[in-house]
Amino acid sequence: MSVSTRIALVTGANKGIGLEIARQLAQAGVFVIVGARDPGRADEALKSLLSQGLAAQSVLLDLNNSSGILAAAETIRAEHGRLDILVNNAGIVDAKDGPPTSSSPDAVRRILDTNFVGTLAVTQAMLPLLRQSAAARIVNLSSSLGSLTLNGDPASPYYAARLIGYNASKAALNMLTVQLAEELKETAIVVNSVSPGYVKTDLTGHNGFMTAEEGAKLPVKYALLGDDAVSGKFVEPNGETPW
Template identity: 80%
Template sequence: MTDIDRIALVTGANKGIGFEIARQLAVAGVRVILGARDAGRARTAVDRLAAQGLATQSVPLDLNDPTSIAAAAAAIDAENGKLDILVNNAGIVDPADGAPSASAPDAVRRILDTNVVGTLAVTQAMLPLLRRSPTGRIVNLSSSLGSLTLNGDPTSPYYAARLIGYNASKAALNMLTVQLAEELRGTPIVVNSVSPGYVKTDLTGHTGYMTAEEGAKLPVHYALLGADGPSGRFVGPDGPTPW
């Protein structure tokens, strides 16, 4: 299978690192579908890529709307009959998130509903299509903030970043990676958690030290893993990340 035969869905792809992941996959010759809640922003993203000579398409996709998720899966099935790559990039933060003693429970609930339950729902909807691929790939965009080891290490730079909602959502996303990789053992589908690093995006308030282009490279690498690619890993720019 050549790259041009591969079909990828990138969630939350209308901006930031999701857009850059979509762009880099398209440059590699993959047929990319941009998933986004806002149809207007999705069209703008597709137009931006078209201006660079990259043909992509979009599909309405809201992680908090089961009807939207089912419709996206049906649309991909009808047009392509399969899916080779799923990049679960979409996620949110909330200004009311914070330390366990101060975080608003409603904010934590919103974050978990989107980042964990929504991602699980999308993955479940796309799995039948991924099973039709000879080299299915699932990349879950995680964060070092989701590492229990690093959160509990006073010498870690992540130790003071106490965002109970966001950090817990990424830890739960890692659990999805571990369990799904084990469930799919023996199939062509591999599943990995990838922390892109501290990237300058809207989600980080543009306070990161990496550009979106730099941050997208590792998720793209894992999206394009060969037949002998590892599964069930948690990796970041500096290598394997402790769970």
């Protein structure tokens, strides 16, 4: 591999939008590391990419396994010495999530532990590798459901989507973007929240208006931002989103 080849880790990249992000990054000449918690699904995703002549490998990565996260970071360090792109895509929903008056606190805790705390843990573990890059990019896969402004606007199409666990997890992820972008503003690391749109995946029950291929385009764009990249933004396909 050329030393100029960018190296990307995409979490939850074994299916859906994560796999499509990995595919599009690889098609752009990036060496992609497929992060997945299930070895069998990781192998299937990797075979899919390799069969298309794309450069990739896989690493076991469970956002709820702190020792496994550190082991994944060590694997990347030992084999590559750096990371140029981190796409925090992995996340979950829970059938017992719902409005604040009726959602299961255990479900909310599971969602927050994965979508926010797990993503924070992955980001912290990968930061030493990202600091070795000349121009690192972190893309946090958010959702317009994480916008406090839109959640409080009766005219918003997201107003009625009362999922306290999921929405709160994405609002927390946006806070990670805001604070991390500020903390790293004197470095070469750019951090942004990207809402891919309403994509037809397992996460949405295959509802939505976009295919995984369409939904991957904006996260990939922000992962590949050039020297004029701006940090600390929250965007969706239609433009910048209010926090």
